[in-house]
Amino acid sequence: QQQVKQSPQSLIVQKGGISIINCAYENTAFDYFPWYQQFPGKGPALLIAIRPDVSEKKEGRFTISFNKSAKQFSLHIMDSQPGDSATYFCAASPNQAGTALIFGKGTTLSVSS
């Protein structure tokens, strides 16, 4: 059972455009929702994260929108740049001891110049 569903699998955006990646979850026990960014040949690294007590979090050009009732959250990249080309993973963490992050399948973003 896939607990975190991510779409699209791949995305091509022109430079300056908005990139949007969506994730949905089913387990209402999830209480922490990070996004990770991975460049080729590197391990993933935390990009931005949100908790369900807020509906939006913005850090520079990156924004997470969170819809608790719909059990969905999304990453928006404003003014997308070629340097943003990477694989993005959404993830979720259950609100219970002894558990670990569960990742979506990833989205490969290509920003064309």
Added chain:
Amino acid sequence: DADVTQTPRNRITKTGKRIMLECSQTKGHDRMYWYRQDPGLGLRLIYYSFDVKDINKGEISDGYSVSRQAQAKFSLSLESAIPNQTALYFCATSALDRNTGELFFGEGSRLTVL
């Protein structure tokens, strides 16, 4: 030097061979993880350890075993490698505070099983 170091970075082996992937960290974190990455399948959790005496199975532990030799060292073993274990393997660490959630990844170990 990297905070999370994986060795080897690349390995080609044959079916049936025993393989060990090693991970060491200098971040002082108690929690360590092994993930597997396959194209289109994302990152899947194999095993995780919250301290030296704690080992937990993840989503896809069959065919794998782990050893937490010290706080800073966590090894992943394939007792008898098979071709569908060909993948990119990542070790990660996190601090004790479970609500932080931030994982720090190594650069990966690419394993090819022929």
